Amino acid sequence: MSDRSSMRTPLGRVRNLGSSHSGTKDFWRQRLTAVAMTLLIVPVIVIMLMLVGRNQAGASQILGSLPIAIILLLFIVASTWHMKIGMQVVIEDYVHNEKLKLASVMANNFFCIAVALASIYAILKLSSGV
Amino acid sequence: MTARIDRPLSPHLQTYRWTLTMALSIVHRGTGLALYFGTLLLAWWLIATASGPGAYGNVQAFTSSWFGKLVLFGYTWALLHHLVSGLRHFVWDLGYGFKANEREALTWGALIAGIALTILVWIIAYAIGGAR
Numbered sequence: 136m137s138d139r140s141s142m143r144t145p146l147g148r149v150r151n152l153g154s155s156h157s158g159t160k161d162f163w164r165q166r167l168t169a170v171a172m173t174l175l176i177v178p179v180i181v182i183m184l185m186l187v188g189r190n191q192a193g194a195s196q197i198l199g200s201l202p203i204a205i206i207l208l209l210f211i212v213a214s215t216w217h218m219k220i221g222m223q224v225v226i227e228d229y230v231h232n233e234k235l236k237l238a239s240v241m242a243n244n245f246f247c248i249a250v251a252l253a254s255i256y257a258i259l260k261l262s263s264g265v
Numbered sequence: 266m267t268a269r270i271d272r273p274l275s276p277h278l279q280t281y282r283w284t285l286t287m288a289l290s291i292v293h294r295g296t297g298l299a300l301y302f303g304t305l306l307l308a309w310w311l312i313a314t315a316s317g318p319g320a321y322g323n324v325q326a327f328t329s330s331w332f333g334k335l336v337l338f339g340y341t342w343a344l345l346h347h348l349v350s351g352l353r354h355f356v357w358d359l360g361y362g363f364k365a366n367e368r369e370a371l372t373w374g375a376l377i378a379g380i381a382l383t384i385l386v387w388i389i390a391y392a393i394g395g396a397r
Contacts, residue, residue, distance in 0.1 A: 142272065166358065169351050176348055180386060187390050188397035191321035194314050218301045225294065250304045257311035 161220050168217035175210045182206065199261040207258055215251035219243060289372050293350045296343040303340045341386055346379030 182203055186194050197203060222243045230236040281287065313320035327333040353371045356362045362371050 141270065144270065166355075169355070173348065173352065184386070184389055184393055188394040191314060191318040194321065198311070198314060214300075214304065218297070218304065221297050222301055225298065250308050254304075254308045254311050257308070257315040260315040261311075 161223070165217060165220045168213040168220075171213040172210065172217065175206060175213065178206045179210050195261055198258065199264060201262070204258050204262045208255060211251055211254045211258075215247045215254075219247035222247075286368055286372050289350060289376065293347060293354075296347040296350070299339070299343045300347060303343065306336070306340065338383070338387065342379060342383040345382045345386070346375070349378045349382070350375040 182197070185197055189197065198207070223240055226236060226239045226243060230239050310324050313324045328337060353362070353375045356371060357368075362368055
């Protein structure tokens with residue numbers, strides 16, 4: 136019997152139960168980073184409020200202090216990772232042209248890594264007081 | 266060889282009756298997208314602070330303009346709404362809150378809490394900024 140209406144792909148049938156070995160990795164990491172940010176959001180908002188109305192010297196001093204730098208570094212890693220996964224889901228939902236999809240997913244990775252590293256570099260520079 | 270499969274098609278968006286959870290699902294995605302590009306502001310601000318008073322002055326000129334304040338207010342709401350709306354997703358991930366009244370309550374709660382927290386943060390910011 137031809138199975139044209141089945142949702143199972145030929146490859147999925149060949150592989151017995153299909154692949155679910157790493158299929159939930161992004162789902163899990165999306166939740167992991169979300170929980171991390173839920174824990175970090177109150178300290179992060181307090182830091183932002185500490186910086187309201189400061190000049191550059193004052194802001195540098197606050198951002199360069201050890202606990203504040205660490206909290207912000209954790210938040211930057213969690214948020215850029217979270218947004219990388221989120222944007223990829225959106226791309227996979229709406230971009231159906233295979234080549235454009237690949238390019239978009241790649242651009243998304245580049246953007247998130249660039250934002251993360253630029254922010255991390257700035258904080259490390261402030262911490263070392265260079 | 267990859268065979269084409271006649272997959273079942275779902276009706277398009279406009280077929281469905283508009284519901285609150287559906288609207289907030291779109292808002293969750295929308296705020297997520299806004300926050301994605303909003304991180305550019307955060308990176309700009311951090312780099313400017315690390316660069317020196319001149320670059321920091323440029324950020325301050327933007328954040329003290331009415332347009333800059335509007336963007337920052339929107340950013341605050343997007344962040345806090347996405348957060349509380351995300352907490353709602355944790356509840357669902359754990360398998361609770363699927364009854365009609367429960368999911369409506371959770372969704373209204375996220376909508377109201379997001380707006381209330383945004384206003385609260387800005388009141389505190391103005392109180393601190395005014396005193397400084």
